[in-house]
Amino acid sequence: MDPRERRSSTRQPIKLAAQIDAGGGNTWPCQIADFCAEGLFIRYSGETSRKLDRVFDQSQPSELVVRFRGADGQRRYELHVSPVRRIDGAMGVNFTRSNPDAVNAMLQLCGSSGDQARSSLRAPSERVQFVLHQSAKTVTSFIEPLMDACFVQMAEALRKAAQKAPSDQLANEYMDASGQLQARQRILWHHMARFLESPLKPAQKGAPGAELSVVDKNEFEDWLTIRVMVTRADTQYRGDLLQLKLRLDKLGIANRTGHHNPLGPALVCEAFHHALLQLKATREVEKVCLKTFEQTVLKQLAPLYRELNNILIRHGVLPDLDLSKYLSEQAPPKNEPTPAPTVTRPEETPAESPAQPAEESRATTASRALKSRLSGEFRGYAQAAQTAFSTVRNLLTTLQASRVSRGESPRQDFAPNARPLSTGELHRELQELQVRAAGQEESAAPLKERVVEKIKEIGEARLDDEQQQTLDVVDRFFKSVVESPKLSDYVQARMRQLEVPVLKVVMRDPAFFEDQDSPVRGVMNRLAQLGVKGGRLNPVVQRRVDELVQRIATDFEQDTGVFEQTVTELDTLIDRQNLVYRRNVERVTAAAEGAQKVSESKAAVSAAIDQRIAGRKVPRALVSLLEGGWRDLLSLTWIRQGPDSQLWQDYLAVIDSLLAFADDPESSINLPELLRLIQDGLASISSNHMPSSQIRDELKHFLVRRPDKTPEMVEVPPAKPAEKDPQTLNEREQRSLQRWINRSQQLRTGDWLRDQTRPDEPQYIRLVWIARGFSRFVFVNHQGMRVVELELDALARQMRKGIIVPDNQYDRPLVDESIDRMVRNVYDQLSWASTHDELTRLLNRREFERMLEQQLARREDSRTLLHLDLRGFRLLNDTAGYQAGDETLKQVAELLCHHVGDGMPVARLAGNEFAMLVAEEQGQVVAAALIEAIESAEFAFGGRQYTLSANVGLVAELPALVSAERWLRSSEQALSQARKMGPGKVAEYTLDADDQARQEQIAARVASLSDPDEERMLLRCQKIIPLHAEARMTAQYEILISMYDDSGALITGQDFVRMAERYDRMQAVDRWVVGHMLDWLREQAPDPRHVGGVCINLSGYSLNDQSLLEFIYEKLSEKDAPIERLWFELTEASAISDVQAVADFILEMKELGCRFCLGNFGSGPSSFQFMRSLPVDLIKIDSAFTSQLVSSQTDQAMVRSMVDMAHYMKREVIASQVESRDVLDMLRQLGVDYAQGFVVEKPRLLTSLT
DSSP states (O other), X not given: OOTTOOOOSOOEEEEEEEEEEOSTTOEEEEEEEEEOSSEEEEEOOHHHHHHHHHHHHHOOOSOEEEEEEOTTSSOEEEEEEEEEEEETTEEEEEESSOOHHHHHXXXXXXXXXXXSOTTOOOOOOHHHHHHHHHHHHXXXXXXXXXXXXXXXXXXXXXXXXXXXXXXHHHHHHHHHHHHHHHHTHHHHHHHHHHHHTOTTSOOOTTOBTTBOOSSOHHHHHHHHHHHHHHHHHHHHTHHHHHHHHHHHHHTTOOOOSSOSOTTSHHHHHHHHHHHHGGGTOOHHHHHHHHHHHHHHTGGGOHHHHHHHHHHHHHTTSSTTOOGGGTOSBOOOOTTSOOOOOOOOOOOOOSSOOOOOHHHHHHHHHHHHHHHHHHTTTOOOOOOOOOOHHHHHHHHHHHHHHHHHHTTOOOOOOSOTTOEEOOHHHHHHHHHHHHHHHHTSOOOOSOHHHHXXXXXXXXXXXXXXXXXXXXXXXXXXXXXXXXXXXXXOHHHHHHHHHTHHHHHHHHHHOGGGGTOTTOHHHHHXXXXXXXXBTTOOOOHHHHHHHHHHHHHHHHHOSSOTHHHHHHHHHHHHXXXXXXXXXXXXXXXHHHHHHHHHHHHHHHHHHHHHHHHHHTTSEEEHHHHHHIIIIIHHHHHHHHHHTOTTSHHHHHHHHHHHHHHHHHHOTTSOOOHHHHHHHHHHHHHTSOOSSSOXXXXXXXXXXXXXXXXXXXXXXEEOOOOOOOOOOSSOOOHHHHHHHHHHHHHHHTOOTTOEEEEOSSTTSOEEEEEEEEOGGGOEEEEEOTTSOEEEEEEHHHHHHHHHTTSEEEOTTTTSOHHHHHHHHHHHHHHHHHHHHHHBOTTTOSBOHHHHHHHHHHHHHHOOSOEEEEEEEEEXXXXXXXXXXXXXXXXXXXXXXXHHHHHSOTTOOEEEEETTEEEEEEEGGGHHHHHHHHHHHHHHSOEEETTEEEOOEEEEEEXXXXXXXXXXXXXXXXXXXXXXXXXXHOTTOEEEOXXXXXXXXXXXXXXXXXXXXXXXXXXXXXXXXXXXXXXSTTOSBOSEEEEEEEEEOTTSOEXXXXXXXXXXXXXXXXXXXXXXXXXXXXXXXXXXXXXTTTOOEEEEEEETTGGGOHHHHHHHHHHHTSTTOOGGXXXXXXXXXXXXXXXXXXXXXXXXXXXXXXXXXXXXXXXXXXXHHHHHHSOOSEEEEOGGGTTTTTTOHHHHHHHHHHHHHHHHTTOEEEEOOOOSHHHHHHHHHTTOOEEESTTTOOOEEGGGGO
């Protein structure tokens, strides 16, 4: 039995919605995650956790009540429990009263029989035993080579962790574990193999996932880590595991280990953890090992589960199993070419450590052995995601085609009739360029320009298309590298020296962009570590770096051995740098800890003294003693001895004795002993206060005096109350600040943040110390020197203002970060072309409409829309010529931008019409100023002066204008009215009486919607179909919400949603839809072949409601929730106020098996940023890009780029509002994964699906 295990009963997993009752009317939702004969393990939301904390802070309830409903949904059960261990979001409790009925009800809910012994198994037949033996042997054979490579990678990861460890003690722990791992590798595998060979035995006591210790937090975190790993793997291999489970069930195998599938990922995880226990490693070491294990083993199991299914099929177990009845996702096509699995290394750590060529070769050998062993028996798992290299190349091709479609002439670097260079010729030319550059001063010319000039020196020669594309990619890559905000000028210069060598490497093998083990990447990443911006590089180290880079520039031809040698030497330099950093951090943290102790001691001393003398008269001799050093002596004693020490009590007793003698001179006092204690105490400290002899004299006069002589007394003022924050905040601001305080308290030591006090030169700082109670935070720079120290409130305010920003991407290796930046930059170029008017460089109509939609979604800072039309422009254009007309439009665009506030959108809608948003109260003022500026501007062409005027239509942000289309249409009506009034006039839009009455009726109807029901709500759905066989989902349906008004007329889609958001009713609607759809899926159970799943929309505004997120999580955590058939589309992401909180919610939901889609995906950096920040599975392209797709090459380019971007980031793509067969065919050609629209199917009633 594992010595750490404290419980004697097997854990029974269950997901059961329940309530915690803490007494006093305090009841909160929770989830019973598992139970045993002794107690429960309960999970709950962050909000419930905070409420429980407050209850436990105020009192320590000895008993809680947990309530849940039985399988019939009617009978309620109560369990009386007492807390044993609480951590964030979870609690282990013991039963305080027996309730067999409740336990039996839980056993029924999780499919168990109460009279079945917990560890008993039904003995399998001989045939079943043979099949199981063959399966277990297959598992062991498959896992062994993966573990050979995993152990190598694990040792490497531990050494890297030692490199960046914040203390020498932790670094030693990592290095010791690395050595033990290598020495005991075969022993560990032996333990693991024995575990794998017996998949159906009851789980051992203490095995994670089978037992739960509620005593030790580290044990729970270990168990939780493994449970999350198993959940992710179960989701990844869901289809194969479901087939395997159904076939094992067919054999009649009863598994009582607490897992649904005895051969599933849980078996592999538990086997590894069982082996890892032999190391007796610390928690930090286990974290590194488990992370590596997940990357190198757990993510490579797809071929294993396919083969296990094949074994059962060969034995006649459900050979014709139709999985579509059980799962909404399609299995991969059987004829798909599938390479053998490869062993990948874990993510690179922030501080890269020395490469180990010998061990890397062992990992390669293990991988090769695995491939050889499995090539005939297993089919590998194909990875469909595009590489970074092909993604950028595709984006560049799309960008070039987009420019050509707009009439731009493609740039010709070489003569049209020049002959293409052979690979050998190109290599020779690049070698000459490399040697030439090594002997010269650094060139400021970009890489592409230098290569083109060198090729032109040959004469009639050129690069072929593939070489040209590779050069474009590498040139952009290095531009992205030097744009890194982390690099110093010195390292940027060294990077430029590597441009030609890296180009040679990529020309030969573009896998450089994907190969994490490439020594070329290693050199670049390590140079970035050594030369971070804001750091100081030792001159000796700098000279050595210069020599190493020069050696590469001089010696490298084809063999990358020179890079491998450089990596090793750079690692040595990094080791020295890290040692200095660690020593500096240790000094900073020791000083901070000391300062905190001093502060705490002073507070304790002040409290003890105030308790005795504040607000009363005391002898002057006592005041002199305190001011003469006794206060300092108490503080020093508190620090050194602690408040429970005898010396601390003795020194306080001196004060008590003096006070007692002042009150009663007849009281007995040992004067010699008292004076000796005072003298010894004052002598033990160095004090700059009153001389001890003077204090002693005053005390003698006080203690030895005539009874009739009154001692001199001093009035001591009362103790000062705690200072309150002088900044008074309203309730809304206080809630906002509290959210940032919570965010600050979630920071952990080691986190990097960006200090943007000077926005032009942001400083990267690292959190190294947090005071007890999160009262103070200390940050250091790259040298480990303290640069920022903030109290909790101050840090929260700085984060709220965006001055200090957490940067969870800072630790990413330079090459990975630069590749992402390169992809984003190319995408941004394409995006700009599709969102801006090329002539005036203002927004185009489509992008302006998108920004209007965002404004409507935000519901804050109301705006007025100005629609402006130039008067007299046609005459100028016809008489002065089109070129003069273009110049006039540019000049007017500059005038508009000058008069409209910064950050406000300005667009050219068409011809000589413009539109802009301004602050609501400034509409009339800005409109008049614009007309005046245009009328007074000079437009002179061909010696002739032209005078222009303008009309403006104004539309405020009215409640009735629920879409950008309506807002713009209203502005056109106002502009038309202004034109009728004559040049220079302004007209403002107002609703007519009928529209006003209709909108008031809708508003009143929606505003009164506090409890949605099926009588008032109408749910329709629209089909989403896959466009190719590789799509992961079968046919799905999006749920569309509508509502009936008082007259029975239908308030459709966007009208209803905008109104519901405006009147804060959308959260109630979302709750009802989620609950209703879960019930519908459970009760109707539509055929998965026709209804794979349903999609529910959640707006960014709704996602700001924490209670709604908790409601959704709790509903989907219920035992029989059909999670795999429900997914969510996030609309209006720009309205999300806390992106990180929503990202955390999505991750929690994905662990339950949910999928998420980012809707309204358009162009521009905001869409890219949301796709990076939110861990969604799909994106839905904004319908604006599909309406003109067949005829618009710009739209085709944008859709292609979105698809490339999404696939690069491992997201699938949906196109909506597809209205014709031609558009559908075009989407399929562009690589879109799913389509939705009238050409697929018109919206239909939800009830028609069953």
